[in-house]
Amino acid sequence: MKKTLLVLFFTGHLLLIFFQSTWTTIDGYWGFHYNKKPSIFIFNFLKQNQYTEPYYLLTGINTGYGFYGIHAATEKYLRATYYDSLDQVLKKDRYFNFSSTNGISRLEGYASFLANYVAKTKNAIDADSLSIANNDPDVLSLRNEYKFKKDYVVKTLKWLGKKEALKRSECASYKIELLTIVPENIWERKERQAKPNIYVIQEGRFPVQ
Amino acid sequence: MLFKKVDFLYNKLEGLFKIDGSEKLFLIFFRLTISTIALIEIASLIKDLPLLFSSAETLIPQELIYLKSGYFKYFHPLYQFIETNGISNIFFPTVTRIYIGALIFLLLGFFTRYAAGIALVFQLIIFRSFTPFNYGYDFFLTMSLFYCLVFPVGYFFSIDKKLFNPVLNLGFNYRRVIQIHLAMAYCFSGIAKGLDSGWWNGNSVWKALASADNNYHTFPSEIFIIIGIGTICKSLSRSKFMESRGKNYICSP
Structure with a gap:
């Protein structure tokens, strides 16, 4: 009896993983190539929804199994520059006092998250074709959400450099940049020894208070 | 019936x-x-x-x-x-x-x-x-x-x-549960990579490796193609690989 229960439980568990894997792969492909979410009844029923979600979260099977597959992204990172009152650079830093590769990797992951967050917010604002004078509660709520998202990124950048800036008595202000390596087509590059181009996604300069 | x-x-x-x-x-x-x-x-x-x-x-x-x-x-x-x-x-x-x-x-x-x-x-x-x-x-x-x-x-x-x-x-066989789970993870990772042209022409490998901290971006383009196709093949064949390695699998999940 116990063996039967084990066979049934783990078969169901592995089937859920199979559906999740299939779904995330289709979702990643569709989302990138057609810019929309696919809707397939059987997947909608079994994929992460309000009924299955607690199990997905508790077991950790809610990961994207097509990891690093469709549309790989380039490296994103954050950089801090600290200035004195004469605007002379005191220090440039990319690691924000992180001492472990684990911490640095998580910080890089966070930079990727921020880059996506900024891009998605910008796309949503660009796609908003409603009149500025529109005072519909739903529209106002949506615009509050845009504002929250923009403020969130600024607040994050400010927090990241604050501790180090306060530690340096001569520091008058600091700048935090969110940077990305610009993707290249390797078959069109003229000089492969040249350093990849860097693009500033967002930056913020903050006075030390 | x-x-x-x-x-x-x-x-x-x-x-x-x-x-x-x-x-x-x-x-x-x-x-x-x-x-x-x-x-x-x-x-x-x-x-x-x-x-x-x-x-x-x-x-x-x-x-x-x-x-x-x-x-x-x-x-x-x-x-x-x-x-x-x-x-x-x-x-x-x-x-x-x-x-x-x-x-x-x-x-x-x-x-x-x-x-x-x-x-x-x-x-x-x-x-x-x-x-x-x-x-x-x-x-x-x-x-x-x-x-x-x-x-x-x-x-x-x-x-x-x-x-x-x-x-x-x-x-x-509890080990089999882990084997099937990881085989699916690697296999679908391979499928996702196989669906992206970047892994076949080396561009995705360049994106994954290029960093402000290394010089991997200077590798010849052909190297990126070999790594890209190799990664797809390795991921897709991982399930078969696990099966054939039998007991040794648990030492390198």
Whole structure:
């Protein structure tokens, strides 16, 4: 009896993983190539929804199994520059006092998250074709959400450099940049020894208070 | 007729999870490695935790706005409870200690199932309260701790065995569950890569490797193609590879 229960439980568990894997792969492909979410009844029923979600979260099977597959992204990172009152650079830093590769990797992951967050917010604002004078509660709520998202990124950048800036008595202000390596087509590059181009996604300069 | 078909299907499934004699060794190996890896990971991160928007030694971003994620609605009542009862000063500084304690108990096999359950819940609290700091490793650690909870990992080579001497009739191949799980993960990772032209022409490998900290971007384009196609082939063939390596698989998941 116990063996039967084990066979049934783990078969169901592995089937859920199979559906999740299939779904995330289709979702990643569709989302990138057609810019929309696919809707397939059987997947909608079994994929992460309000009924299955607690199990997905508790077991950790809610990961994207097509990891690093469709549309790989380039490296994103954050950089801090600290200035004195004469605007002379005191220090440039990319690691924000992180001492472990684990911490640095998580910080890089966070930079990727921020880059996506900024891009998605910008796309949503660009796609908003409603009149500025529109005072519909739903529209106002949506615009509050845009504002929250923009403020969130600024607040994050400010927090990241604050501790180090306060530690340096001569520091008058600091700048935090969110940077990305610009993707290249390797078959069109003229000089492969040249350093990849860097693009500033967002930056913020903050006075030390 | 239907009963026969169901019976046939069930027998097939039972055959899939048939024991092969390596279960005991696997369960010991799995418990020891997962708890050790989790301990090494948290130990390596502990000094950096306050830098991750946390005022205590957790990944919980008390100093920044909480962002909504799949976990938010489950953790929000917990944080509200902590806030309203004024136990933040006790809770936040102790979560990491409780997590490490549970992992040590799991490593020693002392109240193993409870230790695995506590480690799982606290791993979720510490690492999933703020999902932007997560990467794939965290998901695989959650999965592994979940398997430590449901597999009978404390029945052998453990303090539980010495103290309580529990008897287990091993009739199920737990290793097969992990094998199938990882085979699916690698296989779908390979399919996703195969669907992207960048992995065939080397551009995705360039994107993955190019960094401000290295000179991998200077490699000839042909090298990127070989790595890209090799990665797809390796991921897709991983399931077959696992099968053929048999017992040795557990040493290199």
